[in-house]
Amino acid sequence: MPDPADAAPTAPRAGRRPGPTATRAAILDAARRLFGERGYDATSVRAIARAADVDPALVHHFFGTKEGVFTEALELPVQPSSIRAAILDGPREQVGDRLIRHALRLWRDPEIERRVLGLLRAATTNSGVAELMRSAMTRELLEPVCAALGVPLLRANAVASQLVGLAVVRSVIRLEPVASASDDEIAALVGPTIQRYLDP
Structure with missing residues:
Protein backbone atom coordinates (compact mmCIF):
# COMPACT_ATOMS: atom_id res chain seq x y z
CA MET A 1 0.00 0.00 0.00
CA LEU A 74 17.90 10.54 -11.47
CA GLU A 75 17.83 13.78 -13.49
CA LEU A 76 14.76 12.69 -15.42
CA PRO A 77 14.00 15.15 -18.22
CA VAL A 78 10.37 15.56 -17.09
CA GLN A 79 8.08 14.07 -14.48
CA PRO A 80 6.17 11.05 -15.84
CA SER A 81 2.89 12.64 -14.73
CA SER A 82 3.37 15.49 -17.23
CA ILE A 83 3.59 12.95 -20.05
CA ARG A 84 0.52 11.21 -18.65
CA ALA A 85 -1.39 14.48 -18.84
CA ALA A 86 -0.31 15.02 -22.45
CA ILE A 87 -1.67 11.58 -23.34
CA LEU A 88 -4.99 11.82 -21.52
CA ASP A 89 -5.94 15.50 -21.81
CA GLY A 90 -7.78 15.59 -25.12
CA PRO A 91 -9.85 13.53 -27.55
CA ARG A 92 -9.14 9.79 -27.52
CA GLU A 93 -8.92 9.66 -31.32
CA GLN A 94 -6.06 12.20 -31.32
CA VAL A 95 -3.90 10.64 -28.61
CA GLY A 96 -1.23 9.35 -31.02
CA ASP A 97 -0.71 12.71 -32.70
CA ARG A 98 -0.85 14.53 -29.36
CA LEU A 99 1.74 12.30 -27.71
CA ILE A 100 4.30 12.36 -30.51
CA ARG A 101 4.05 16.14 -30.87
CA HIS A 102 4.49 16.53 -27.11
CA ALA A 103 7.62 14.35 -27.24
CA LEU A 104 9.04 16.31 -30.17
CA ARG A 105 8.48 19.61 -28.35
CA LEU A 106 10.31 18.28 -25.31
CA TRP A 107 13.26 17.03 -27.35
CA ARG A 108 13.78 20.49 -28.86
CA ASP A 109 14.90 21.69 -25.42
CA PRO A 110 18.70 21.09 -25.30
CA GLU A 111 18.67 20.38 -21.56
CA ILE A 112 15.86 17.84 -21.88
CA GLU A 113 17.59 16.19 -24.82
CA ARG A 114 20.81 15.98 -22.78
CA ARG A 115 18.98 14.29 -19.91
CA VAL A 116 17.13 11.88 -22.19
CA LEU A 117 20.33 10.77 -23.89
CA GLY A 118 22.15 10.51 -20.56
CA LEU A 119 19.46 8.26 -19.12
CA LEU A 120 19.34 6.09 -22.23
CA ARG A 121 23.10 5.59 -22.10
CA ALA A 122 23.02 4.88 -18.35
CA ALA A 123 20.16 2.41 -18.67
CA THR A 124 21.97 0.42 -21.36
CA THR A 125 25.09 0.00 -19.22
CA ASN A 126 23.73 -0.04 -15.65
CA SER A 127 21.07 -2.57 -14.70
CA GLY A 128 20.25 -0.66 -11.52
CA VAL A 129 19.39 2.51 -13.43
CA ALA A 130 17.38 0.46 -15.92
CA GLU A 131 15.37 -1.16 -13.12
CA LEU A 132 14.66 2.19 -11.44
CA MET A 133 13.48 3.72 -14.70
CA ARG A 134 11.37 0.66 -15.49
CA SER A 135 9.62 0.52 -12.13
CA ALA A 136 8.99 4.27 -11.91
CA MET A 137 7.73 4.61 -15.47
CA THR A 138 5.47 1.59 -15.05
CA ARG A 139 3.97 2.83 -11.78
CA GLU A 140 3.71 6.55 -12.56
CA LEU A 141 3.01 6.53 -16.31
CA LEU A 142 2.22 3.26 -18.05
CA GLU A 143 -0.18 1.67 -15.55
CA PRO A 144 -2.28 4.84 -15.06
CA VAL A 145 -2.49 5.38 -18.83
CA CYS A 146 -3.51 1.77 -19.41
CA ALA A 147 -6.17 2.02 -16.72
CA ALA A 148 -7.55 5.28 -18.13
CA LEU A 149 -7.62 4.09 -21.74
CA GLY A 150 -8.55 0.48 -21.06
CA VAL A 151 -5.62 -1.02 -22.96
CA PRO A 152 -3.18 -3.76 -21.88
CA LEU A 153 0.28 -2.89 -20.61
CA LEU A 154 1.87 -4.56 -23.63
CA ARG A 155 0.45 -1.85 -25.88
CA ALA A 156 1.81 0.92 -23.68
CA ASN A 157 5.21 -0.80 -23.81
CA ALA A 158 4.97 -0.75 -27.59
CA VAL A 159 4.35 3.01 -27.49
CA ALA A 160 7.42 3.44 -25.28
CA SER A 161 9.48 1.44 -27.77
CA GLN A 162 8.40 3.77 -30.57
CA LEU A 163 9.39 6.88 -28.61
CA VAL A 164 12.72 5.51 -27.36
CA GLY A 165 13.60 4.25 -30.83
CA LEU A 166 12.77 7.60 -32.37
CA ALA A 167 14.89 9.42 -29.77
CA VAL A 168 17.87 7.19 -30.56
CA VAL A 169 17.51 7.54 -34.32
CA ARG A 170 17.06 11.32 -34.24
CA SER A 171 19.45 12.33 -31.45
CA VAL A 172 22.09 9.59 -31.17
CA ILE A 173 22.50 8.03 -34.61
CA ARG A 174 21.11 11.15 -36.32
CA LEU A 175 19.89 9.09 -39.23
CA GLU A 176 18.73 11.23 -42.12
CA PRO A 177 16.20 12.22 -43.24
CA VAL A 178 14.46 11.32 -39.95
CA ALA A 179 16.87 13.43 -37.88
CA SER A 180 15.97 16.65 -39.68
CA ALA A 181 12.33 15.88 -40.52
CA SER A 182 9.74 18.39 -39.33
CA ASP A 183 7.36 17.75 -36.47
CA ASP A 184 4.50 17.48 -38.96
CA GLU A 185 6.34 14.83 -40.98
CA ILE A 186 7.23 12.75 -37.92
CA ALA A 187 3.73 13.09 -36.46
CA ALA A 188 2.20 11.94 -39.74
CA LEU A 189 4.47 8.87 -39.80
CA VAL A 190 4.54 7.81 -36.15
CA GLY A 191 1.29 9.24 -34.77
CA PRO A 192 -1.01 6.69 -36.48
CA THR A 193 1.10 3.80 -35.18
CA ILE A 194 0.88 5.07 -31.61
CA GLN A 195 -2.84 5.66 -32.11
CA ARG A 196 -3.31 2.05 -33.21
CA TYR A 197 -1.54 0.80 -30.08
CA LEU A 198 -3.79 2.88 -27.81
CA ASP A 199 -7.12 2.41 -29.58
CA PRO A 200 -9.65 0.19 -27.74
Whole structure:
Protein backbone atom coordinates (compact mmCIF):
# COMPACT_ATOMS: atom_id res chain seq x y z
CA MET A 1 0.00 0.00 0.00
CA PRO A 2 1.44 3.43 -0.93
CA ASP A 3 2.73 5.51 1.96
CA PRO A 4 0.42 8.54 2.45
CA ALA A 5 3.54 10.65 2.89
CA ASP A 6 4.47 9.97 -0.75
CA ALA A 7 1.69 12.28 -1.95
CA ALA A 8 1.99 16.03 -1.65
CA PRO A 9 0.26 17.28 1.52
CA THR A 10 -2.97 19.18 1.03
CA ALA A 11 -2.14 21.69 3.76
CA PRO A 12 1.09 23.01 5.31
CA ARG A 13 2.56 20.59 7.80
CA ALA A 14 4.64 21.32 10.83
CA GLY A 15 8.23 20.25 10.42
CA ARG A 16 11.78 21.37 10.63
CA ARG A 17 12.50 24.72 9.12
CA PRO A 18 13.64 24.38 5.47
CA GLY A 19 17.40 24.48 5.40
CA PRO A 20 19.94 25.65 2.85
CA THR A 21 21.09 23.96 -0.32
CA ALA A 22 22.94 21.37 1.77
CA THR A 23 19.63 20.03 3.09
CA ARG A 24 18.24 19.60 -0.40
CA ALA A 25 21.44 17.85 -1.45
CA ALA A 26 21.24 15.53 1.57
CA ILE A 27 17.70 14.53 0.60
CA LEU A 28 18.79 13.78 -2.97
CA ASP A 29 21.78 11.76 -1.76
CA ALA A 30 19.53 9.72 0.53
CA ALA A 31 16.98 9.24 -2.25
CA ARG A 32 19.58 8.01 -4.74
CA ARG A 33 20.92 5.55 -2.18
CA LEU A 34 17.51 4.19 -1.21
CA PHE A 35 16.18 4.02 -4.76
CA GLY A 36 19.31 2.10 -5.70
CA GLU A 37 19.07 -0.29 -2.75
CA ARG A 38 15.29 -0.84 -2.58
CA GLY A 39 13.90 0.19 -5.95
CA TYR A 40 11.23 2.79 -6.63
CA ASP A 41 8.17 1.01 -5.25
CA ALA A 42 9.76 0.07 -1.91
CA THR A 43 11.16 3.55 -1.22
CA SER A 44 8.85 5.96 0.61
CA VAL A 45 9.08 9.66 1.36
CA ARG A 46 9.29 8.81 5.07
CA ALA A 47 12.23 6.50 4.44
CA ILE A 48 14.04 9.15 2.40
CA ALA A 49 13.45 11.74 5.12
CA ARG A 50 14.68 9.35 7.81
CA ALA A 51 17.85 8.56 5.84
CA ALA A 52 18.49 12.28 5.30
CA ASP A 53 17.68 13.07 8.95
CA VAL A 54 14.95 15.57 8.06
CA ASP A 55 11.21 15.81 8.58
CA PRO A 56 9.09 14.38 5.71
CA ALA A 57 7.57 17.86 5.35
CA LEU A 58 10.94 19.07 4.10
CA VAL A 59 10.94 16.47 1.33
CA HIS A 60 7.55 17.79 0.24
CA HIS A 61 8.79 21.36 0.56
CA PHE A 62 11.66 20.80 -1.85
CA PHE A 63 10.22 18.18 -4.23
CA GLY A 64 6.45 17.91 -3.77
CA THR A 65 6.04 14.12 -4.07
CA LYS A 66 8.08 10.93 -4.30
CA GLU A 67 7.87 11.25 -8.07
CA GLY A 68 9.40 14.71 -7.77
CA VAL A 69 12.31 13.41 -5.67
CA PHE A 70 12.86 10.58 -8.14
CA THR A 71 12.82 12.97 -11.10
CA GLU A 72 15.51 15.14 -9.52
CA ALA A 73 17.58 12.27 -8.11
CA LEU A 74 17.90 10.54 -11.47
CA GLU A 75 17.83 13.78 -13.49
CA LEU A 76 14.76 12.69 -15.42
CA PRO A 77 14.00 15.15 -18.22
CA VAL A 78 10.37 15.56 -17.09
CA GLN A 79 8.08 14.07 -14.48
CA PRO A 80 6.17 11.05 -15.84
CA SER A 81 2.89 12.64 -14.73
CA SER A 82 3.37 15.49 -17.23
CA ILE A 83 3.59 12.95 -20.05
CA ARG A 84 0.52 11.21 -18.65
CA ALA A 85 -1.39 14.48 -18.84
CA ALA A 86 -0.31 15.02 -22.45
CA ILE A 87 -1.67 11.58 -23.34
CA LEU A 88 -4.99 11.82 -21.52
CA ASP A 89 -5.94 15.50 -21.81
CA GLY A 90 -7.78 15.59 -25.12
CA PRO A 91 -9.85 13.53 -27.55
CA ARG A 92 -9.14 9.79 -27.52
CA GLU A 93 -8.92 9.66 -31.32
CA GLN A 94 -6.06 12.20 -31.32
CA VAL A 95 -3.90 10.64 -28.61
CA GLY A 96 -1.23 9.35 -31.02
CA ASP A 97 -0.71 12.71 -32.70
CA ARG A 98 -0.85 14.53 -29.36
CA LEU A 99 1.74 12.30 -27.71
CA ILE A 100 4.30 12.36 -30.51
CA ARG A 101 4.05 16.14 -30.87
CA HIS A 102 4.49 16.53 -27.11
CA ALA A 103 7.62 14.35 -27.24
CA LEU A 104 9.04 16.31 -30.17
CA ARG A 105 8.48 19.61 -28.35
CA LEU A 106 10.31 18.28 -25.31
CA TRP A 107 13.26 17.03 -27.35
CA ARG A 108 13.78 20.49 -28.86
CA ASP A 109 14.90 21.69 -25.42
CA PRO A 110 18.70 21.09 -25.30
CA GLU A 111 18.67 20.38 -21.56
CA ILE A 112 15.86 17.84 -21.88
CA GLU A 113 17.59 16.19 -24.82
CA ARG A 114 20.81 15.98 -22.78
CA ARG A 115 18.98 14.29 -19.91
CA VAL A 116 17.13 11.88 -22.19
CA LEU A 117 20.33 10.77 -23.89
CA GLY A 118 22.15 10.51 -20.56
CA LEU A 119 19.46 8.26 -19.12
CA LEU A 120 19.34 6.09 -22.23
CA ARG A 121 23.10 5.59 -22.10
CA ALA A 122 23.02 4.88 -18.35
CA ALA A 123 20.16 2.41 -18.67
CA THR A 124 21.97 0.42 -21.36
CA THR A 125 25.09 0.00 -19.22
CA ASN A 126 23.73 -0.04 -15.65
CA SER A 127 21.07 -2.57 -14.70
CA GLY A 128 20.25 -0.66 -11.52
CA VAL A 129 19.39 2.51 -13.43
CA ALA A 130 17.38 0.46 -15.92
CA GLU A 131 15.37 -1.16 -13.12
CA LEU A 132 14.66 2.19 -11.44
CA MET A 133 13.48 3.72 -14.70
CA ARG A 134 11.37 0.66 -15.49
CA SER A 135 9.62 0.52 -12.13
CA ALA A 136 8.99 4.27 -11.91
CA MET A 137 7.73 4.61 -15.47
CA THR A 138 5.47 1.59 -15.05
CA ARG A 139 3.97 2.83 -11.78
CA GLU A 140 3.71 6.55 -12.56
CA LEU A 141 3.01 6.53 -16.31
CA LEU A 142 2.22 3.26 -18.05
CA GLU A 143 -0.18 1.67 -15.55
CA PRO A 144 -2.28 4.84 -15.06
CA VAL A 145 -2.49 5.38 -18.83
CA CYS A 146 -3.51 1.77 -19.41
CA ALA A 147 -6.17 2.02 -16.72
CA ALA A 148 -7.55 5.28 -18.13
CA LEU A 149 -7.62 4.09 -21.74
CA GLY A 150 -8.55 0.48 -21.06
CA VAL A 151 -5.62 -1.02 -22.96
CA PRO A 152 -3.18 -3.76 -21.88
CA LEU A 153 0.28 -2.89 -20.61
CA LEU A 154 1.87 -4.56 -23.63
CA ARG A 155 0.45 -1.85 -25.88
CA ALA A 156 1.81 0.92 -23.68
CA ASN A 157 5.21 -0.80 -23.81
CA ALA A 158 4.97 -0.75 -27.59
CA VAL A 159 4.35 3.01 -27.49
CA ALA A 160 7.42 3.44 -25.28
CA SER A 161 9.48 1.44 -27.77
CA GLN A 162 8.40 3.77 -30.57
CA LEU A 163 9.39 6.88 -28.61
CA VAL A 164 12.72 5.51 -27.36
CA GLY A 165 13.60 4.25 -30.83
CA LEU A 166 12.77 7.60 -32.37
CA ALA A 167 14.89 9.42 -29.77
CA VAL A 168 17.87 7.19 -30.56
CA VAL A 169 17.51 7.54 -34.32
CA ARG A 170 17.06 11.32 -34.24
CA SER A 171 19.45 12.33 -31.45
CA VAL A 172 22.09 9.59 -31.17
CA ILE A 173 22.50 8.03 -34.61
CA ARG A 174 21.11 11.15 -36.32
CA LEU A 175 19.89 9.09 -39.23
CA GLU A 176 18.73 11.23 -42.12
CA PRO A 177 16.20 12.22 -43.24
CA VAL A 178 14.46 11.32 -39.95
CA ALA A 179 16.87 13.43 -37.88
CA SER A 180 15.97 16.65 -39.68
CA ALA A 181 12.33 15.88 -40.52
CA SER A 182 9.74 18.39 -39.33
CA ASP A 183 7.36 17.75 -36.47
CA ASP A 184 4.50 17.48 -38.96
CA GLU A 185 6.34 14.83 -40.98
CA ILE A 186 7.23 12.75 -37.92
CA ALA A 187 3.73 13.09 -36.46
CA ALA A 188 2.20 11.94 -39.74
CA LEU A 189 4.47 8.87 -39.80
CA VAL A 190 4.54 7.81 -36.15
CA GLY A 191 1.29 9.24 -34.77
CA PRO A 192 -1.01 6.69 -36.48
CA THR A 193 1.10 3.80 -35.18
CA ILE A 194 0.88 5.07 -31.61
CA GLN A 195 -2.84 5.66 -32.11
CA ARG A 196 -3.31 2.05 -33.21
CA TYR A 197 -1.54 0.80 -30.08
CA LEU A 198 -3.79 2.88 -27.81
CA ASP A 199 -7.12 2.41 -29.58
CA PRO A 200 -9.65 0.19 -27.74
